[in-house]
Amino acid sequence: MSAILEVDGLFKSYGTTEILKDINVSIDKGEFLVLVGPSGCGKSTLLNCIAGLEPISGGSIRIAGQDMTEVSPKDRNIAMVFQSYALYPTMSVARNITFGMQVRGVDKATQAAKLAEVARQLQIEPLLNRRPGQLSGGQRQRVAMGRALVRDPALFLFDEPLSNLDAKLRVEMRTEIKRLHQDLGASMVYVTHDQIEAMTLATKIVVMKGGIIQQIGTPHEIYTRPANTFVADFMGSPAMNLIPARAQPDGTGSMIEIARDGADPLRLHDPRPSGVSGDILLGLRPEDMHEASKRPGEASQAGEVRIEVVEPAGADTFVVARLGGKEVTSRLSADTLARAGETLEFRFDLSKASYFAPETGERLG
Amino acid sequence: MQWLERHVPKLVLAPSFIAALLFVYGFIGWTAWVSFTRSRLLPNYDLVGTIQYERLFASPRWEVALNNLFVFGVLFIGISMLLGLLLAIFLDQKIRTEGVLRTIYLYPMALSLIVTGTAWKWMLNPGLGLEAMVRGWGFEDFTFDWITDPDMAIYTVVIAGVWQASGFVMALFLAGLRSVDGEIIKAAQVDGIPTHRIYTAIIIPSMAPIFLSAFIVLSHLAIKSFDLVIALTGGGPGYATDLPATYMYAMAFSRGDIGQAASSAMVMMMIVFAIVVPYLYSELRAKND
Amino acid sequence: MTDVPYAPPTQSRALKIALRWGLYLMLTVFALWYLLPLFVMVTTSLKSLEEIRTGSLIALPREVTLEAWRTAWSGACTGIQCEGLRPYFWNSVLLAVPAVLISTILGAMNGYVVAQWRFRGANIIFALMLFGCFIPFQVVLLPMARTLGILNIAGTIPGLIFVHVIYGIGFTTLFFRNYYVTIPAELTKAAKIDGAGFFRIFWSIFLPLSLPIIVVTVIWQFTQIWNDFLFGVSFSQAGTQPITVALNNIVNSTTGVKAYNVDMAAAIIAALPTLLVYVVAGKYFIRGLTAGSVKG
Numbered sequence: 035m036s037a038i039l040e041v042d043g044l045f046k047s048y049g050t051t052e053i054l055k056d057i058n059v060s061i062d063k064g065e066f067l068v069l070v071g072p073s074g075c076g077k078s079t080l081l082n083c084i085a086g087l088e089p090i091s092g093g094s095i096r097i098a099g100q101d102m103t104e105v106s107p108k109d110r111n112i113a114m115v116f117q118s119y120a121l122y123p124t125m126s127v128a129r130n131i132t133f134g135m136q137v138r139g140v141d142k143a144t145q146a147a148k149l150a151e152v153a154r155q156l157q158i159e160p161l162l163n164r165r166p167g168q169l170s171g172g173q174r175q176r177v178a179m180g181r182a183l184v185r186d187p188a189l190f191l192f193d194e195p196l197s198n199l200d201a202k203l204r205v206e207m208r209t210e211i212k213r214l215h216q217d218l219g220a221s222m223v224y225v226t227h228d229q230i231e232a233m234t235l236a237t238k239i240v241v242m243k244g245g246i247i248q249q250i251g252t253p254h255e256i257y258t259r260p261a262n263t264f265v266a267d268f269m270g271s272p273a274m275n276l277i278p279a280r281a282q283p284d285g286t287g288s289m290i291e292i293a294r295d296g297a298d299p300l301r302l303h304d305p306r307p308s309g310v311s312g313d314i315l316l317g318l319r320p321e322d323m324h325e326a327s328k329r330p331g332e333a334s335q336a337g338e339v340r341i342e343v344v345e346p347a348g349a350d351t352f353v354v355a356r357l358g359g360k361e362v363t364s365r366l367s368a369d370t371l372a373r374a375g376e377t378l379e380f381r382f383d384l385s386k387a388s389y390f391a392p393e394t395g396e397r398l399g
Numbered sequence: 400m401q402w403l404e405r406h407v408p409k410l411v412l413a414p415s416f417i418a419a420l421l422f423v424y425g426f427i428g429w430t431a432w433v434s435f436t437r438s439r440l441l442p443n444y445d446l447v448g449t450i451q452y453e454r455l456f457a458s459p460r461w462e463v464a465l466n467n468l469f470v471f472g473v474l475f476i477g478i479s480m481l482l483g484l485l486l487a488i489f490l491d492q493k494i495r496t497e498g499v500l501r502t503i504y505l506y507p508m509a510l511s512l513i514v515t516g517t518a519w520k521w522m523l524n525p526g527l528g529l530e531a532m533v534r535g536w537g538f539e540d541f542t543f544d545w546i547t548d549p550d551m552a553i554y555t556v557v558i559a560g561v562w563q564a565s566g567f568v569m570a571l572f573l574a575g576l577r578s579v580d581g582e583i584i585k586a587a588q589v590d591g592i593p594t595h596r597i598y599t600a601i602i603i604p605s606m607a608p609i610f611l612s613a614f615i616v617l618s619h620l621a622i623k624s625f626d627l628v629i630a631l632t633g634g635g636p637g638y639a640t641d642l643p644a645t646y647m648y649a650m651a652f653s654r655g656d657i658g659q660a661a662s663s664a665m666v667m668m669m670i671v672f673a674i675v676v677p678y679l680y681s682e683l684r685a686k687n688d
Numbered sequence: 689m690t691d692v693p694y695a696p697p698t699q700s701r702a703l704k705i706a707l708r709w710g711l712y713l714m715l716t717v718f719a720l721w722y723l724l725p726l727f728v729m730v731t732t733s734l735k736s737l738e739e740i741r742t743g744s745l746i747a748l749p750r751e752v753t754l755e756a757w758r759t760a761w762s763g764a765c766t767g768i769q770c771e772g773l774r775p776y777f778w779n780s781v782l783l784a785v786p787a788v789l790i791s792t793i794l795g796a797m798n799g800y801v802v803a804q805w806r807f808r809g810a811n812i813i814f815a816l817m818l819f820g821c822f823i824p825f826q827v828v829l830l831p832m833a834r835t836l837g838i839l840n841i842a843g844t845i846p847g848l849i850f851v852h853v854i855y856g857i858g859f860t861t862l863f864f865r866n867y868y869v870t871i872p873a874e875l876t877k878a879a880k881i882d883g884a885g886f887f888r889i890f891w892s893i894f895l896p897l898s899l900p901i902i903v904v905t906v907i908w909q910f911t912q913i914w915n916d917f918l919f920g921v922s923f924s925q926a927g928t929q930p931i932t933v934a935l936n937n938i939v940n941s942t943t944g945v946k947a948y949n950v951d952m953a954a955a956i957i958a959a960l961p962t963l964l965v966y967v968v969a970g971k972y973f974i975r976g977l978t979a980g981s982v983k984g
Contacts, residue, residue, distance in 0.1 A: 087877050106404065108883035120874035124896035133892070134882030181878070193874075407886040408805035411797050415857050416813050422835075422854045423820040426828040433830065442834075489715055496715075502970060503719045506726075509966035509973065510959050511915035513932040517939050517955040518725040521732065521948055522745065532745040566722065570974050623824050626917040630936055644918075647826045652922065657830060664826040675822045679815075 038063045038098055038221040039084065039189055045092035046076075046083055046245075053079050054245045057093070061223070061238060066215050068224045070232040071242035072268070077225045080242070081193055084223060086110050098188050108138075113182035114191040117198060119174045121166035121181075128162040131180045152180045172203045179214075192224040196231065208234060229269045233257065241265045260388060263395035266317050272365070275318045278358040278392065281310040290316060290384070292358045300337040300357065304384040308399040315395075317388035320352070323364035326379035327371065336381045341372050353378070427668065434661035442657055451662035461663065464641040467553050468670075471642065472621040474557045475564070479617055480610070482561065483568025488598060490569070491576045501573070504566035512563065516630025519559040520546070523631075549639035552632050556624075556640055559631055564620060568613050575609035576602060611678065618674050622667060643667045733757060733953035740948055756949035760957055764950050766937035769926070773957050776934035780914055780961075783845050783930055787852040788909040794853070795860020795905060796898065800890055802861065803868035804876045814865065821858040828855075829922050836923060843925035851923060852913050859912075860905050863976070867901040868894065900972070907969055908976035911962050931958045 037060045046054040054076045061067045069077040082088040084095055086107035095102045102110055121130050129136075131152060132145045140148075153159045156176045166174055175195065182190055192211075196204045212235055215222055226232055232239050233253045241248040241256060241264075249261035260266035266274040280291045287305040294300045326336045342361075343354040346368065353364050353372045364380065372378045389398040435446045455461050486504060490497050507515060522528045525544035533541040545551035579602050587597050625644035632640040634649070641649075643663055651660035728745060733756050735749040743750070762772035802814045832851060833842070841847035871894070879889045920930040929937075935958045939951045966973050 082877075085877070085881060087880065107877075107880045112881065114878065114881050116874040116878060118872045118874050120872060120878035122875065122879070122893050124893070133879075133884070137883040137888060181882075404885060408801045408810075409807060411886075412801045412810070412813060415794055415798050415817060415861065418854055418857065419817045419820050422828065422832070423823060424816075426831040427823065429831040430827050442830075486715075486718060489711060492711060494711075494715065500715055500719055502967075503722050505970070505974065506963065506966055507722065508977065509911060509962045511917065511932050511935075511962070513915075513917050513936050514955045514959040515725075517935065517951060518729050520939070521952065522725060522728055524948075527740060527948070528745055535744045562722070562725065567977055571978055574978055619822065623826075625826075626932070629917070629921075630939070633940060644824070644826055647829075648918075648922075651830055651833075660826075660830060664824070664829070667824045668827045671822060671824050679819070679822070 036063060036099070037061065037096075038065075039067075039223065040096040041080075041084070041093070042096075043093035044080070044083065044090055044095065046079055046088065047091045052245060054083070057247060059240055059247065059250060061221060063221055064219050066222045066224065066235055066237045067240065068226060068232040068236035068238070069240050069242060070226055070229055070268075071248075073227055074244075075242040076245040077227075077240075077242050078193055079245075081114075081191055081223060081225045084189075085112055085114055085191055111185075111188040112191055113185040113187040113189075114193065115178045115182050115195045117194040119166070119178040119195075119198075121174055121177055123166055126163050126165060127158065127169070127177050127180075130166065130177055131184055134181070134185060148184045152183045155183065156180050171199050172207065175199060175203075175207055179211075188221065190220055190222040192222065194226055195224075197226070197228070211235060230271065233269070239269075241268060243268075258386065259397070260317070261397050263315060263317070263390050266388060266390070270319060272320050272352060272363045274388070275316075275320065275323075275357075275360075275362045275364075276390070277316045277318065277360055277362060279314055279316045281312060281314050281389070283309070283311050290314075292316065294337070295340055295356050297338070297340075300339070302335050302337065302382050302384055303332075304387060306385060308389060310389045310398050313392050314398060315390040315392050316358075317390055318362075318382065318384075319386065320363045320365040322383040322386045323362075323366075324381045324383065325366050325370055325372070326381040328367070329381050331381050335384055336379055338377045338379050340377045341374055344370075344372050344374050355380075430661045430664055433657060434665045436658060438657040438661070440655040440657070451658040452666075455659060455662050455666065458659075460638050460641060461643075461646055463638055464643050464646040467640060468622065468642050470553055471556055471560070471624070472618060474554070475560045475621050476614060476617045478557070478561045479565045479568050480613060482565040483613070484572050484603075486565070486569040487572035487576055490573055501570070504569050506566070507563045508567045510563070512624075512626035513630045515559055515563050516627050519555065519562070520631050523555050523558075546632060547636060549636045552636060552640045556628055556631055559627055560621075560624065563627075564617060568617070571609055571613050571616075572606065575606040579605055615675060615678050619671065622671055643670075729952045729956055733760075733949050733956060735949055737945070737947060737949060756947065756953040757957075759947070759950045760938070760953035764938045764947070764954060765941050766929075766934045767926070767941060773931060773934055773938070773954055775927075776929055776931045777957065779845060779924075779928060780931040783848050783852070784910055784913045787849045787856065787913050788906055790849070791853045791856035791860050791909055792902065792905050794857050795862075796864045796895075796902070797890070798857065798861040799864025799866075799868050800894055802865045804871070804873060804894075805886070814861070817858050817861055819858075820855065821862070825855065825918055829918075833923065843923065843928055845928050848919060848923055848928070848930070851919050852916070855919075856909055856912065860909060863901055863905045863908070864898075867898070871897065903969065903972045904976045907965055907972050910965060911973070911976075914962050 040060040041057050044054055044057040045052065057080060059067070069080060071077050079088060083090050086102060086105060090103065097110055097112070122133065125133060128149055132149055135145045135148065149162070153162060156179060158173065158176050158180060161169060161173055161177070166177065169177065178195070195211075196207050199207060208231060215235070224235060236253050238250065239253055239256050240250050243264055249256060249265045256265060256269055260269065260274065263276055266276065277292055282289045282291070284303065286307045287303060288308060288310055290302045290304060292300045292302070339355040339357060341353055341355050345352040345354070349368060350365050351368050351370050351372070353366050353370065355362050355364070366372060390396060391398055432444065432446075433442050434451050435448060436443050437445070437447050437450065490500060494500065523543070523546040525531070525542070525547060530541060530543040533543070546555045583601060584597060587601055592600070623644060624642055625648065628634055628640055628642055628645050634641045634645045643666065647660050647663040647667065650656040650663060724746075731746070731749055732740060734752045734754070735743070736751065736753055736755070739750060760773055762774050763770060764772045766776070798817070802810055836842040836847045836850070839847070841850060875893060876889060879893055884892065915932065916930070917932040917936070920933045921936075924930065924933060935954050938954050
């Protein structure tokens with residue numbers, strides 16, 4: 035497989051503040067890379083560096099095997115879709131899409147053919163003579179995509195393209211982008227702060243914080259085996275529960291002890307040979323806590339917990355309790371028997387649990 | 400090509416920047432240098448210390464000019480701000496003819512100060528102007544001859560200056576009044592706070608930055624005021640209405656005393672800096688935050 | 689709890705109406721005060737000298753005569769010459785048009801660079817240029833007089849154009865910069881990826897967006913330059929003087945009888961172009977004034 039994008043030891047600083055530190059990531063042709071992280075984590079800067087819109091301070095960026103350090107954005111064979119769409123306000127939709135070809139001196143016939151093709155693909159034919167100001171948010175989004183598509187580039191770059199849309203449209207466009215990726219087989223780099231977008235779109239996710247890559251992996255890897263508490267907390271909604279606990283080796287597995295309000299500590303058994311011991315943070319996804327009465331299993335993984343809040347959310351009901359002194363959320367079915375103020379017996383699926391060192395937040399085992 | 404592409408923005412900005420360096424900073428430097436020499440009709444570049452400044456502050460004419468600047472500045476700024484604020488609040492009461500009134504209040508700002516000076520000079524003319532008019536109405540003892548009275552002439556400059564600039568202050572304040580968050584005002588109305596209290600307690604305090612910029616613009620106008628005095632009184636009677644600006648001009652172009660002209664210009668610049676620099680500094684710092 | 693219905697306090701209707709009338713009265717009085725000089729100028733310019741001497745300041749002319757206007761335009765004396773304002777009016781036009789155009793174009797380019805092509809030090813350069821707007825021009829009069837002499841354009845209209853452009857750039861740059869910073873930087877980025885360069889982006893994307901700020905800047909610069917007196921009186925000589933200087937010379941010329949009606953007609957002629965601009969495009973004029981101060 036040939037790598038379409040390789041970022042090696044990339045550094046970026048403004049004056050003395052380092053924005054990006056030692057970024058190493060590469061994708062193969064046809065991959066969908068999502069850069070995700072909270073605002074200010076450097077993900078958009080990284081995208082701008084890849085596009086050549088920001089000079090880099092160290093390291094290298096190669097696109098299709100070619101070093102890009104001295105190459106200007108227009109010669110990188112990329113296309114980019116922006117958060118504000120960045121449509122040229124005084125040009126018609128058609129000119130917005132063909133402007134790049136016009137600048138590059140593509141002949142009129144080819145321009146028209148490409149425009150027609152893209153307009154059909156995105157179903158924006160009726161809009162071609164309008165100005166961006168006369169379009170709705172979703173329509174502008176499509177035009178911005180069209181402007182990128184006509185380039186037929188080696189690499190598509192997306193900078194939070196859906197964050198200005200309302201919730202419903204965002205889901206629709208997300209599906210559309212995914213379909214586009216499948217149909218074109220194109221390589222894409224996509225920046226977002228929305229972890230659901232990251233999970234649904236990516237073939238590979240890069241989680242960033244403070245200019246440092248926290249974890250690179252498939253959506254499944256990131257979700258089930260987060261590299262540290264930051265990733266565990268950031269990816270998934272509601273977030274992974276991080277419960278202070280004590281672990282003791284017990285046979286091949288370990289015994290996990292969690293403080294509980296108004297009762298003896300909860301003692302749960304993890305049969306996996308994880309080898310953890312001492313003070314730890316137990317990371318447990320809300321869907322890995324079950325209502326014991328509805329899911330028979332080992333008694334060694336069950337225990338009663340007092341319920342503080344019950345939040346019905348349609349298909350699921352979120353139940354908030356307190357364990358190890360922290361709020362813990364579980365995702366139960368809509369017909370749960372849980373009532374605020376009462377206790378409920380939970381069954382904990384420790385085979386899916388993660389363990390983290392409390393001081394560093396790094397994953398254990 | 401690459402190099403050119405990268406540096407085009409700098410090359411575009413360069414001529415203007417070099418012009419500013421030369422014709423603003425270079426020239427200030429030249430004037431500063433000459434203010435420390437014995438230059439008379441022609442510049443002389445031998446530094447002799449602060450002799451020009453000593454002459455300046457010993458000159459009774461300069462003393463009058465500085466005094467006038469103080470009197471004119473305080474009254475011009477104070478009255479313009481007060482009148483501007485008053486008019487802005489009046490106009491903010493859902494006045495049906497607001498557009499027309501605003502146009503009338505503001506038009507003097509479009510005029511040259513020379514025109515303003517000419518018009519007021521005529522109206523203040525004791526023999527044929529306002530004084531004569533009121534006397535014509537039967538008030539035979541009415542006197543309004545400030546323009547020819549050395550003690551009062553500076554106040555005629557204030558009148559004409561306020562007439563010219565107060566509409567502008569009104570426009571600034573009106574824009575400020577309109578930019579106050581409507582929800583805060585609604586909240587206050589629901590709380591039962593009377594209209595005049597809403598103005599004094601909520602709206603006016605929130606316009607502090609506008610007061611500041613109005614003050615800066617007016618003081619800047621006051622210090623630079625030259626045209627108005629020339630057209631209205633010519634600095635007279637005698638030199639009763641001289642301002643630093645007219646003093647500087649007289650030294651530079653009619654008395655042939657370049658040293659005095661340079662030192663008085665430097666003092667003017669110091670006064671402007673004392674007012675403008677803290678303002679610019681706070682503005683730029685606020686923007687960087 | 690007693691069962692008294694809640695009666696909100698009401699302001700007496702009469703008081704309300706009285707306050708309203710008072711408000712309108714005040715506003716009208718101020719309007720008259722602002723209009724008075726203009727009214728006096730116009731009426732005086734239409735009277736004969738005889739009527740001025742005998743009649744009241746604010747009386748309407750008994751007999752309307754355009755004689756003063758004719759004299760002001762083509763016969764009044766500005767010192768030794770008696771050609772009226774006409775040649776000086778054209779001087780001001782010849783001076784203002786190029787100076788406005790050049791300073792606006794430079795300001796647009798500079799503002800575009802400072803707002804959209806930031807490089808290290810761009811902000812400092814902008815601040816240094818902006819500072820030039822605030823200096824009292826007295827501090828540059830002497831060296832500028834010498835520089836114009838060295839450049840061999842002393843006392844000429846090109847010399848005055850040069851001076852107005854130099855000291856106008858700060859403001860025009862400020863106007864365009866403040867306008868262009870409101871345009872998202874992503875637009876420039878998108879155009880760069882589309883392959884457009886510095887000038888292409890300016891020409892195809894920014895210029896078509898700029899009409900409002902061009903109008904504001906042109907009006908501001910025109911008003912400033914047309915109304916200028918200090919540079920005009922310092923750097924011109926007989927024959928190249930702008931209209932404000934000529935007006936002042938007419939009014940203060942000591943030869944002959946004081947012709948107040950001619951003075952007033954001349955003042956109105958000098959004021960007409962900027963007044964016209966104000967009446968036609970007042971909105972943009974006010975925007976310029978407030979942009980120059982609030983944002984400065």
